[in-house]
Amino acid sequence: MKTAVIIMFTLINLPYAQDALEPVISKETIAFHHGKHLQTYVDNLNKLIISSEYESMALEDIVKKAPAGAVFNNAGQILNHELYFLQFNAPDKAKKEPTGALAEQIKAQWGSIDAFKAEFEAKGTGLFGSGWVWLSKDADGKLIITQEFGASNPVAKGLKPLLTFDVWEHAYYLDYQNRRAAHISELWQIVDWRVIEMRYEQQ
Numbered sequence: 001m002k003t004a005v006i007i008m009f010t011l012i013n014l015p016y017a018q019d020a021l022e023p024v025i026s027k028e029t030i031a032f033h034h035g036k037h038l039q040t041y042v043d044n045l046n047k048l049i050i051s052s053e054y055e056s057m058a059l060e061d062i063v064k065k066a067p068a069g070a071v072f073n074n075a076g077q078i079l080n081h082e083l084y085f086l087q088f089n090a091p092d093k094a095k096k097e098p099t100g101a102l103a104e105q106i107k108a109q110w111g112s113i114d115a116f117k118a119e120f121e122a123k124g125t126g127l128f129g130s131g132w133v134w135l136s137k138d139a140d141g142k143l144i145i146t147q148e149f150g151a152s153n154p155v156a157k158g159l160k161p162l163l164t165f166d167v168w169e170h171a172y173y174l175d176y177q178n179r180r181a182a183h184i185s186e187l188w189q190i191v192d193w194r195v196i197e198m199r200y201e202q203q
Contacts, residue, residue: 008046009059011039012082020090024186029174037170038081045074063153076151080132084164089192098193102200109143117188123147124165125181135163137200162199163191 014034019027045062048071049055054062059079066072088094097113098106110116123145124133131149136159138144143162146154154161165184166172172183 009042009078011035011042012085014085016088016090021088021190024091024190025088025172026175029172032174033166033171034081034085038078038085041074041077041081045071045078048074060155063155073151076153076156079153079155080151080164080166083161084132084166087163087192087195088190089195091189094190094192095194096188096191098197100197102193102197105141105143105200120145120163120165121181121184124167124184127167130168133165133167134159134161135196136161160199160202163196 011034014030018030018034021030049057049062052071054066054071054075057065059075059082062071062075063079066075097103103113106113106116110119120133120135124147127133127147127149129149131147131152134146134148134154136144136146136154138159144154144159146157146159148154165187167180167184169178172180176183
């Protein structure tokens with residue numbers, strides 16, 4: 001009789017120093033956002049899944065299958081934050097614009113990269129309350145911008161998440177106070193489009 005493998009989740013390591021994203025995101029915000037907020041979600045999920053149907057599931061599978069509630073919220077926030085933190089690089093190292101097939105698809109759907117960015121920023125600024133704005137692709141390769149409230153992630157809708165901006169206040173309040181729009185517009189300086197392009201090319 002096989003014993004189920006229990007998956008314990010851990011806090012991801014950042015691929016850059018805590019101060020690498022300055023001045024867009026401060027060292028202090030990274031310390032709180034990654035080191036405190038994300039760690040709490042990881043700790044919570046590990047406690048919640050013990051002796052449950054989710055204890056041997058991968059993170060994405062939990063987000064796809066768990067109903068609304070504590071397990072979904074903590075798993076969703078871990079997945080959201082991992083995709084968020086890993087898409088960035090220092091302003092002088094990030095690839096600032098998309099190229100190749102992803103760039104062509106963006107231009108085909110929005111007319112230009114700038115037009116896409118304008119809609120993405122508007123969706124992020126206009127989301128009421130706490131949540132995320134996402135660029136995802138569907139099964140046919142079409143790109144979609146969605147607003148996801150709370151801990152929701154596009155994988156729950158059958159989409160492939162590519163790019164996300166966190167519009168929970170803890171993501172920007174130390175640096176921008178209530179100026180969400182200013183925060184969102186500055187994030188393009190640290191988005192590393194190499195990462196987004198790799199996600200786009202993955203099945």
